[in-house]
Amino acid sequence: MNQALSFEQLRSLTPLNALSEPQWRLLRDQLVPQPLLAGQWLFRMGDQAPQTCFLLAGTLLLRDEAGREERLVAGSPASCHPLSPALPRRQEARALTDASVLVIDGATLDNLLTWRLAFQDLLLELDEGDGEDGWLEAMLNNPLFGKVPVDNVRAMFERLQVLELPAGSVILSEGETGDCCYFLKRGRVEVMRGTGSGQQVLAELEAGACFGEEALLADAPRNATVTLLEDGCVLRLDRGDFFALLKAPVVAEVGLGEAARLLASGAQWLDVRLQEEYERGHALEALNMPLHLLRLKSRLLDPARAYLCYCDSGKRSASATFLLVQNGFRAYALCGGVDALPAVQRDALLCDSGPGYLARSDGRVERSR
Template identity: 75%
Template sequence: MSAPLSFEQLRGLTPLDALSEQQWRELRGQLVPQPLLAGQLLCRLGDQTRVSYFLLAGTLLLRSADGREIRLVAGSRASCHPLSPSLPRQHEVRALSDASVLAIDSAELDRLLTWRQVCANLLLELAGEADGDGWLEALLQNPLFAKVPAANVRAMLERLQPMELPAGAAVVREGEVGDCCYFLRRGRAQVMRGANGDRQVLAELEMGACFGEEALLSGSVRNASVTLLEAGCVMRLDRQDFLALLKAPVVAEVGLGEAARLLSNGAQWLDVRLQEEYERGHALEALNMPLHLLRLKSRLLDSARTYLCYCDSGKRSASAAFLLSQQGFTSYVLRDGVDALPAVQRDALLCDSGAGYLARSGGRVDRSR
């Protein structure tokens, strides 16, 4: 399989050249060139498939309904734009020589381009309120905000409360009740779990990062501590504002029927309970990644895949979906968790044996027993 195109290789293609590097990473799974043999049909006249095609190499023939033909050669000015972009397709497109094309989901591309423009507009509108340290742009580059309406982002920014803190300040303490979340405006912070000799560093946060939201989503106490590594500034957002402005548009819930449809299209169950809970019963082919390790282990996940998060009550899985959204993953939550399912459906979903996967330390993913 060919390697995905790099960010620099996209710069000659319109409108892909308008995407940010972060957005390119979100599309990375689709940025793999597809070969076409001479004479092979790419799309038919009248085709309704929502895919944007870009010519990378070779020559294509575009034939319209009235028989007019256009030869499109890779590297020409016309080849820098999508092929026959209108739906239904206005041309039959066939390879005249061996060729290579890029095929991207049009709806996903439109979503990213729309957010890119919204982001640019927000930065212009709020330029007078920012102090020029670049934190707002870094914040808006977080994939999380691509799912948040612009009006919500504006309202959130108006409600943030700045806090100047020294190096070593404990912003969040493990075990405390959470009544707010934070955004890191300036400085660096460290996420830790445990105490003394059992302390484990889960992550290091930089400008624009959101933290402290897990307790708000799950309704439980803080499951980790966050300490500033250097003097900095954090922006505080109260719990009610977080739930109304960020959680509501970001965490998408599905029932078991919709989950089955997503699974048939390549999605995977993600069990965010503890390993002991998982081994007592889990969904077939489910990957186990406990919530408290998700920030650390999410690098093991496939960015091109959709994940269906579940737990007993739905609270831990809501936290997981929010964290995954921050990292550019597509995820859904099983509504109200497995405990809300009728007994027959619950027993059918969870099994104590069969195929499953455990995310281990060191980057290994093992089959469960």
């Protein structure tokens, strides 16, 4: 089997099922199952390769450092989750039968997942219902937005100037001063460098593309000319707004020791991972409010209480912390996420499992049934 997994197959794997179809297409080269022969190792104890692995077919033997063994069969509920996700690996995995596995770069997956969960409600909010919403997701997938808080992006849309232009319009000219950047909402543009017989076509960009930002970031003249190839629509963002809005937030982070002190003073753990991730292991009495639902569910939180946000890598919890602080809460992110903790501390933190706890409208926390 050397073809990429279908979207239907991807929908059965957590957390891949939280990504959108355009994001799956970005991962397409990595979504090809890999064969594993009986007796072959998938990974060893202590392995630190940043890869997320899923069992698609066959049977694996998982063994931890205490010698405890677990047979994992493809198609079982456990096989729908990443294999031994914490790094360094606290288990070793060997194929008992010929098997098939999916191996994805963990950092890439985490970036896409954090982006999707952070921007999901914004995509729904800004969808204009005109059949052109694909440009928006393509635009927000630009690395420029990788660490930008959602509220900043929302504010940015209020400051964009919409320009409807005919084919042949020169939007940027090589050598001019960079005082803004553009996002292409509709149409195609050609990027060229040089003049006369020395002109060279560098690229052709489609809806969702950003251009002109290099001159702003480098504080240098435009290095290319950009021309519309067909009637189109571009969104202009001024230099001042670019630097004011497209910057990473600064959030308060705490280590496990400081977190323990805050918990003793009445703080509350807030797990911002997906429900399926939460149920496999979470902090004692931790509330589960996935990042993409946090804006809606934060009204259930107690404004007088401090909240300690955590996820696997620390990226989702940083976005969650920024959102809570913007909404008047006292919040902190666990520095580096749970994956940065030593194995003993990680196990001690994620000591509970199952449905967990719910927040009520009066600020109470109670166990779900």
